[in-house]
Amino acid sequence: MTDAKPSARSFCSGGLTVSRPTATEGVAWEKVANSIEFIPAEFSVRDQPESVAQEMLRCGPEEIDRLIDAGLPFERRSGVRCFDANDLYNLGMYSDSGKTQPELTFRLLFRFARRPVDDLLRAKEWDFRVSLECVDCPEEAPWRLEEPDVLRFGGSVAGVTRPSVSRGSAGFTATVTTTGARTPVVSPVLRRLTGEYLDAGYRWQMIPVPMQAHPDRVHAMGATSCIAASLHLAESFRAAGYRAEAKRGWFCGVLGGALDLPHACVEVEDDDGAVKTVDIAKSQLAARLSADTEQFQELCLGSIYNKVIPSTASGNAPFGYHDCGSQLPIRVHTDIQAVR
Structure with missing residues (x-):
């Protein structure tokens, strides 16, 4: 799905x-x-x-x-x-x-990427809502959502309402608190592999999520995208002997929650034993915007920042499921608003 x-x-x-x-x-x-x-x-x-x-x-x-x-x-x-x-x-x-x-x-x-990054490191609350729709639903069944996974990064989740057994549609709501921390990648090998990918000349394009699950197909177009890049980079890290996995999540504060964009990054165990987050697509997009985004680009190479909510989903997996037996994919839409 x-x-x-x-x-x-x-x-x-x-x-x-x-x-x-x-x-x-x-x-x-x-x-x-x-x-x-x-x-x-x-x-x-x-x-x-x-x-x-x-x-x-x-x-x-x-x-x-x-x-x-x-x-x-x-x-x-x-x-x-x-x-x-x-x-x-x-x-x-x-x-x-x-x-x-x-x-x-x-x-x-991406206007935030040109500003000092300190604001991206503070705690920030989000009103997190997900709507799930099963368009060809034969019966009532449990729903499953790959939920926000922020606790291990210093965040929290409160006021959770999970979907109950139902037919057709359901919802998930919570208040999610994210935070940031400077934890730059220290491994020369990981930095080299990341730099080589950024220097490969792939052009960022909007790519359908199903196609992004096939990085070779995306790269054959001379293009890249967050999921395709993360899947490829995670494989490169593993080939170099590192524990790494592409993970999906949500990029927050996107036009007041109105724009539902897929997002992915790589989680990799660095030479210092800590798990680092490499957000290669955001680094690439910031570089395209302006040369004065170096601070944010560096933040993307290992650190976490408060505009991303990681999930429990792997890089090419869907966010939600309905166990009703329908063969059609469910529709998942997120609405994430900053709590003022």
Whole structure:
């Protein structure tokens, strides 16, 4: 079972308030399309209508025509051209127009990475809510959620409400407290392997969660993503003789909880005997944002910070299950709001 993918509408409007930029006239969309890799058909879900594509990319029908001519895959649904949300996000992200919703979202999302990191090391409370939906549910059955796993990192979980036996849908709520600590990786080998991956030239792209479970497929596109990178790096660490595992979790404070993004990192036992967290994707994204994010990039190489809630799920495992016997994946959506 896998988790529900984010909708393109969440990139466009879900809780994000920005002034509407002018249209992206003058963008060489053919060049942008050639610079990214579109999601392979076996992993693609083309359900975002053209109106969403136009809003997301700040363009009109003519630009969409140009993108289709340049290879953007689409399907017709009830006479409307529909696209994969990941393809749209990646086009906007690499348009270099400064006006698309993905670009604006990215700047807002990572603006904290340019600030001093001390604020990321203090205790922080989160109102943590998960909705679980079984879309083809034949009967009542227990639910299972890979819950927040913060106690071993100095955090706490209180006010937990777990799902009871039911049919169709359920929920999990809790107040989760996270904290941060500077625990940089000390092993020269681990640092070298991490640096080699960062220097390999893979371009970060939005990739469907099922595809991220196959790092070789992602890397063959010249791309990377948090789950794929973590799975690959964990394997590299193990090959070098270290105990390591890719783990899933939640990246908090994402547009006021409106954007549900998959997240993964590597937990590895360092030369000093301590378990360190290598958050390679966030380090890579921060570096793309600005050269003045060195403090945060270093924090990602071993330390923990309060914007991430780790879970008990392994790197390529789903967050939730329903034991009803349905063969369809359940949908898992998180809403994580900072407690003021």
